[in-house]
Amino acid sequence: MKFSFSTAGESHGPAEVALVHGVPAGLGLLAGDVNRDLARRQKGYGRGGRQKIEKDEIEFLGGVRHGRTLGSPIAMLVRNRDYANWESRMTPDPVEEPPDPITLPRPGHADLAGMQKYAFDDLRNVLERSSARETTARVAAGGVARKLLAEFGVEIHSAVYRIGAAAYPKEQAASSARKADESEVRCPDPEVSEQMKAEIDAARYARDALGGEFVVVAEGCPPGLGSYVDWRDKLDARLAAAILSINAIKGVEFGMGFEVARHRSSEVQDEILAEDGSVSRASNRLGGLEGGMTNGEPVVVSAAMKPISTIAKALRTVDLATGEPSRAFRERADSCAVPAAAVIGESMVAVVLAEAFLEKFGHDNITDIRAAYDSYMARISQSVRGARTPER
Numbered sequence: 001m002k003f004s005f006s007t008a009g010e011s012h013g014p015a016e017v018a019l020v021h022g023v024p025a026g027l028g029l030l031a032g033d034v035n036r037d038l039a040r041r042q043k044g045y046g047r048g049g050r051q052k053i054e055k056d057e058i059e060f061l062g063g064v065r066h067g068r069t070l071g072s073p074i075a076m077l078v079r080n081r082d083y084a085n086w087e088s089r090m091t092p093d094p095v096e097e098p099p100d101p102i103t104l105p106r107p108g109h110a111d112l113a114g115m116q117k118y119a120f121d122d123l124r125n126v127l128e129r130s131s132a133r134e135t136t137a138r139v140a141a142g143g144v145a146r147k148l149l150a151e152f153g154v155e156i157h158s159a160v161y162r163i164g165a166a167a168y169p170k171e172q173a174a175s176s177a178r179k180a181d182e183s184e185v186r187c188p189d190p191e192v193s194e195q196m197k198a199e200i201d202a203a204r205y206a207r208d209a210l211g212g213e214f215v216v217v218a219e220g221c222p223p224g225l226g227s228y229v230d231w232r233d234k235l236d237a238r239l240a241a242a243i244l245s246i247n248a249i250k251g252v253e254f255g256m257g258f259e260v261a262r263h264r265s266s267e268v269q270d271e272i273l274a275e276d277g278s279v280s281r282a283s284n285r286l287g288g289l290e291g292g293m294t295n296g297e298p299v300v301v302s303a304a305m306k307p308i309s310t311i312a313k314a315l316r317t318v319d320l321a322t323g324e325p326s327r328a329f330r331e332r333a334d335s336c337a338v339p340a341a342a343v344i345g346e347s348m349v350a351v352v353l354a355e356a357f358l359e360k361f362g363h364d365n366i367t368d369i370r371a372a373y374d375s376y377m378a379r380i381s382q383s384v385r386g387a388r389t390p391e392r
């Protein structure tokens with residue numbers, strides 16, 4: 001089966017669940033490999049009270065034995081500690097006195113269209129699943145993907161380069177993303193980090209919220225992941241879809257991104273150089289992707305996140321119970337979640353790259369995959385001529 005995952009769970013329900021298919025047998029995998037990223041997702045200046053309640057950690061329910069994957073689906077459970085405070089409102093069992101329905105849909109959320117689409121009169125039924133709490137399970141799945149990729153030298157980092165008006169050059173953020181874990185806002189520059197925190201404080205003081213931009217960098221990808229042959233296989237399109245599926249992400253760019261449209265070709269393409277009989281690139285402006293495939297340079301994906309929709313200065317809405325103008329429902333909220341979104345971005349990039357990696361090198365077990373990988377890498381690194389199909 002192809003590498004893929006699905007998630008289940010409501011924000012204040014008993015747990016978040018990730019089910020990962022297509023993981024090869026024989027991969028060393030410990031709970032700690034996954035928990036590390038879950039902890040990184042929970043961090044970030046500007047998060048709301050929920051993160052103080054939760055300490056996200058997985059329990060393996062299937063797919064792993066004695067620290068190694070079995071090739072069977074990997075099931076992971078992350079309990080919601082907050083469920084203890086929500087049990088009567090969120091229990092799966094029927095209740096005698098249901099809580100009052102919430103009827104004040106929040107602009108910028110799934111609330112209104114979700115109630116219309118699924119015929120709900122209580123927007124809790126929508127918000128519980130549309131909440132970004134679901135991304136906990138995505139990060140768990142991403143942790144498995146990342147462990148697989150790390151076996152073959154692929155490392156993934158992220159950095160935040162804009163929050164509100166505070167900005168750091170994207171290229172510098174990409175090249176120093178390894179340092180981002182040291183910053184509360186995931187910006188590698190300490191001075192700009194302080195400016196970003198001040199931006200968040202100012203927005204919070206004004207009872208408002210902020211978005212921003214982040215970059216994800218995947219180093220060590222072999223050339224040829226993805227394909228130009230079929231539109232569904234194009235890796236840039238798959239990465240874009242995965243990043244856009246993250247809550248509140250409104251735009252995706254690769255390398256220099258939309259800037260390409262403002263430059264001449266010679267300022268955009270990455271020239272191919274011959275170096276000791278093999279090929280290299282003069283630059284990486286296109287973010288490591290050409291023709292829907294990796295080209296061996298670092299994959300550089302950036303994204304724009306809109307500001308958090310739930311703000312203290314509640315926005316106008318309509319009370320769906322009365323049809324009267326009102327103010328949006330407000331529940332505990334982050335004032336900025338761009339640093340967390342960057343970690344989720346790493347996870348989604350890891351999932352797409354792992355899927356493409358296994359398409360290329362096989363699915364069954366790490367030993368066979370390694371043999372296929374080594375043979376491919378040996379062939380393409382032989383010489384410039386060796387990159388071509390031998391003539392018969």
Ligand SMILES: Cc1cc2nc3c(=O)[nH]c(=O)nc-3n(C[C@H](O)[C@H](O)[C@H](O)COP(=O)(O)O)c2cc1C
Nearest residue numbers: 108109110130132247248309310333334337340341
């Ligand atoms: C890590 C993370 C945390 C978020 N926290 C909140 C929050 O506390 N309050 C809120 O209103 N939206 C929050 N959002 C954004 C909403 O989940 C998102 O805007 C909403 O589900 C609607 O989806 P859309 O913006 O993609 O259209 C968060 C998003 C992410 C990625």
